[in-house]
Amino acid sequence: MITVTKEVLMDYGTKVFEAVGVSHDEAEWVTDCLVRSNLKGVDSHGVQHVPRYAGDVRNGKTTPGAQIKMLKESSSISIVDGHEGFGYSIARQAMELTMKKAKQTGVAFTGIQRLGHIGRVGRWVEMAIENDMIGIASQPGGIYVTPWGGIDRKLPINPVGVAIPTGSGSPFIIDFSLGPVAGGRLSILKTRGQQVPPGWLIDDEGNPTQDPEYGSTKGAQLPLGQAGLGYKGYALSMVLSVLTGALIGAYEQDAHRPSGVFLGALDIGSFLPIEEFKRNMDDMVADIKSSRLGKGFDSILIPGEPEYIEEQKRLKTGIPLDDEIWENLMNEAKNVGLDPSSFPVKSGGEVNHPSYTLKQQY
């Protein structure tokens, strides 16, 4: 384990991307998105992706500097083509467009077709709260989830982000898959030798299993909901699938699946004064936190708060990374002609993944 500062990682990523021909601004933006994931403890979406992304630019799979192209629009709606650009740059342009329209009309939605990896969906909704708006973002992800009453994988895992400004403390940020468990978390549980709780997974014949071997390449995941309530998660999954597919002209008929990115922004000032909104948010959050605690819990947090706490910590103490990941990053540095010794790190560190901790309420 090593520990590295945010500044060193920013310097590293920016220089690697520049070395393969990405402009300084775009290199910095993509790196910033990755480093921010590390800061929040969402390491699955962090700097470990730099070498792969640089490779994608080198082999022509990703086009740096790509601009969104408008395919269809009305005053609150845009459908854009991402031209296989950096997902991070395309999603940023699309979210800026969405917020510009929301400022005019009160709410706007944008559908993006054809673009690269957009990373953590939470990033795009964070752009909304920076502008006193409510943000929503979703993409399909892998097909892992069964319909209610079925046992075959038919529905995507549906990563979804929703961000809502608050007056103080942590902002409200949803950044999870609607389906039970994203691939990254499943791998971690497998590595740790942990079983998953009951009701998440089934094997190839539809029998319940708690073995994290199942759920991605084998077997399937059941839709969100307690025993008898999976029809609710199934229904919500279909809605997100429509928003990221059929509605925005990004439905793959051959694979029967959605393939686009859906972004939205609601301008809070169009509804009511932002101060009144934030005051009421803070009151609601304080009331929720005043609940007595359940067994095994030492606090009640709002969505996004575990990552907010981790971010405050890592800004002070640095970002811990596995030795193998750092070695990969330094190999890529050498690969593009950079000197590894210009990226100083400390030995040691401790990883805490707030969002990968298993807690159970019943």
Place this chain on the structure above:
Amino acid sequence: MITVTKEVLMDYGTKVFEAVGVSHDEAEWVTDCLVRSNLKGVDSHGVQHVPRYAGDVRNGKTTPGAQIKMLKESSSISIVDGHEGFGYSIARQAMELTMKKAKQTGVAFTGIQRLGHIGRVGRWVEMAIENDMIGIASQPGGIYVTPWGGIDRKLPINPVGVAIPTGSGSPFIIDFSLGPVAGGRLSILKTRGQQVPPGWLIDDEGNPTQDPEYGSTKGAQLPLGQAGLGYKGYALSMVLSVLTGALIGAYEQDAHRPSGVFLGALDIGSFLPIEEFKRNMDDMVADIKSSRLGKGFDSILIPGEPEYIEEQKRLKTGIPLDDEIWENLMNEAKNVGLDPSSFPVKSGGEVNHPSYTLKQQY
């Protein structure tokens, strides 16, 4: 048990409301909303409410003929005052306004403050599909649900409706509470002496229970999600609470709770040609239905399809009602000077509540 036709119920409700001073058009609309719930097998929101609504008009609690008043608007947003009118009439006017704006800009949202009972939230989103739009509707409902990690009731049950047009067969209609179980269903389980599945309810001290005595007046409900996943249902519940509260100026500071109605419409034609959309919806639905079946299931249905099937049946065979409900309705008829013999019924009948049947996937 008696069985009565849709036509007789329409005639009954319309005449009772007219007798207490409601205009013919409004009387017919409110009755139509109630009868449609009975047709779909959602009897908890059906004609049994006619005597109470008529009483509310009589004692001045409900103002017939009330019109929405615009409090704040932009081209895609409206905040309106419902003036304590019939919830059914106010929500209809507000949804018509929402769809008119969505036709112009592509999407529109409306928040309603101060209005009576709006019944089944599914009704308002059905208005959207009648106009080739996607509809969304939500209201808070009672405070029944705990936050993730807590054991006190802090969040509303969040009835939510989403409707999406399809090309053939049943339309897609979500019409449920995001929280585990609405009060009406809990009462039915109690009457039948059925236990609820594990993970839905806790007692006053936060211990898991399967006794339907808990969950409404006693104890609490856990947020949507399998063991370890309730943080997802908790997060989504907070989003719906913001949309029906803080965002639309309908947050009660004293009770720390939302109190408004949130409506939305997305005009599909603003995104892509409606025929292309419906073709892709039908393909997605067919693919989902092609999954192998889980144990205990004999079909895979889309949200709204159980009610669609029940409606086709009841349109032919009539609507079954409990004797006590019919007696109440006829007492109200006499009360307002109508002749019960002018509302003919058949003896016998069989009730099937598709949405009240307990099925479990694991």
